[in-house]
Amino acid sequence: MERVHIDVKNKFKIDDKISQYIKPQIIYVPLENKNGVVYKHLVKEGDYVYKGDVVAINEDIDFPIHSSVSGNVISGTKKLISNGKKIKCIVIENDFKERYKNKLGAKRVLTNYSKEEFLKMLKNSGITGLGGSDFPTFLKYNVSCDIKCLVVNGVECEPYISCDKAIMRNYAEDILEAIDAILEIMNIPYSIIAVKENDYETITSFNNYIGTYPNIKLYGMPDAYPSGWERRIINTIFGVDYDKYPTEIGYLVSNVSSIYAILELLKYNRPLTERVITITGSGIKNPVNVKVKIGASIQEIIKYIDGYKDIKNPLFIAGGPMMGNSLPVDDVVITKDLNCILVIDDDYDKSLPCIRCGKCIGVCPVGIMPVCIMKNYNNYAKLKDLKPNKCIECGLCSYTCPSKIEVREFVRLAKDTVIKHDEV
Ligand code: SF4
Ligand code: SF4
Incomplete structure (x- = not known):
């Protein structure tokens, strides 16, 4: 396969600073995720919810979504999510009091958990793959075989997206601390952090602290697309392939933003209610990486960061251009999987x-x-x-x-x- 370097027409300089907008008026909790997984609502109009309360649940695996604010549940509505579908949402009006039902515990020692306790905490925290998969992290980590290496994915190969990079550059020491704790809790011998080989600032950020963590190494991946693909990372670093999941052959791969969410969980027992996303493109006045509440509206955040530039045909993209x-x-809701909103002029x-x-x-x-698939896209006999x-x-x-x-x-x-035919 050819190696492809993606040229971006206009690069929008975003500095390493992570802005913050954590005071949305309203929070929306979609009752279906981008993969079509359905959540049952546990609250109704008129209820008061505390920050961190479980407001919806995937009943199949008992997996929660938490409220990212305290406030009152008001009448539901439908909103767009990252896959472009309008989904029914629970709506919570923020009272700006940030009230938790139970007081948060004091800072804890990161490794004071057994593997079973850790998996239970991962499940109760609602942490998912923040690189965009939205796959529950507790399922990924719940493996019966021995893990040889924890591979942390910091490659972020899609053009324009830089939220993982911002997290690595700002919180390199915290990320190393979290990885070290996960290695100890999960009894994994060592970890490799995969980053782009020419991302010198990120490499320097880690190198400032990595000396005290002999079990953690950095690995430079080529700056080509799709270097951040899990299968590509494992093949490049270890020269091996696998069938469905890398855990089959002893490698556990986790996105770097998910690792940062795990740090907050281990330290403060906090569920996932906030994330960092990139908002960028030729249509945005001030491209940024910004920490936001999950459930906030993109419209409100873009207004806060100075709004739009005047462009002819704005095209909104959830995720990267690829x-x-x-x-x-x-009019889109920030869900756990949403790592970027790109606004460009639709001049294709x-x-x-x-x-x-x-x-x-x-x-x-x-x-x-x-090309052959395209030509037969509705012909099952040929597609087989x-x-x-x-x-x-x-x-x-x-x-x-x-x-x-x-x-595509x-x-x-x-x-x-193929799916529809196989279902019949
Ligand atoms: S779809 Fe046709 S024109 Fe486009 S890359 Fe494939 S073979 Fe070439
Ligand atoms: S067919 Fe799918 S995997 Fe192959 S290049 Fe297109 S989008 Fe990528």
């Missing part, structure tokens, strides 16, 4: 017919044939052998297509065709 979803408007040229150049095949990291379900939706086929065809969207449709 894997993200375009949104019709900015209209697509042309396929010229059968085969470039999309050459770049596909999972070795499938996007083309394996569209292996697609990781990295977007490289669309990016490289000289005819500007949204090839056809591959997504093909995946749906």
Whole structure:
């Protein structure tokens, strides 16, 4: 497979500072996540909720969503989430008192937990993969086999997104402390933090402290897309492959923002109610990385950071330009998976017919044939052998297509065709 470096037309300089906007008027709790997982609401209109109260739950695995504010539950509404769907939400009016039902415990010793206690805490905290997967972290960490190495993913290869980078540069010492604690609790011999090999500032931030952590090493990944893909990281560092999950062969991979959330959990027993996201693009006056409450509205936050630039056809993208979803408007709720909102001028040229150049095949990291899948996207008999379900939706086929065809969207449709057929 060809190695692809993504050129970004306009780079928007964001300094390392993390701004903060943690006083939203209203919080929305969607009752379905971007992967279609349904949550049952546990509160009703008129109820008072404390910050950190569980307000909805995935009943299949008993996995919670917490309120990120204290306040009153008001009448529900529907809001857009990161996958572009409008979802029914619990609505909470913030009373700005930040009241917890139970007083938070004093700062704790990070390693004072058994593995079982730690897994239970992970589950009760609602922490998920903050790199965008929204996969519950307690499920990922609950492995029966021995883990040889904890691999911390700080590669962040999508253009424009820099929230992980900001966290690493601001909290390098905290991240090392958290990794060290996880190694001890989970009885894992060592850890590797994967970062981009040319991200010198981040490497320096870690190098300032890493000497006191002999079990933690840094690894420089090539600055090519998709270097942050879990499978690519494991293959590059260890030269091995796996079937479904890296834990099958003894590697546990965790995103660096999730590691930071685990630090807050271990230290203060705090559930996940805030995260850092990148808001950037040619349509944003002041691109930033900003710490926000989960459930806040993007509209309100963009107003707070000085609003929009005057651009002709604003296009809103949840996530990065490669894997993200375009949104019709900015009326979007911040969910746990949302790491970036990109606002750009929609000046893309209209697509042309396929010229059968085969470039999309050459770049596909999972070795499938996007152009053939595209041409048969609703033909199950032909799709069976083309394996569209292996697609990781990295977007490289669309990016490289000289005819500007949204090839990935056809591959997504093909995946749906296969899923629907297999369900019958
Ligand atoms: S989006 Fe899917 S089909 Fe296209 S290059 Fe990526 S993995 Fe391959
Ligand atoms: S890259 Fe575009 S033009 Fe080339 S084969 Fe694939 S779909 Fe066709």
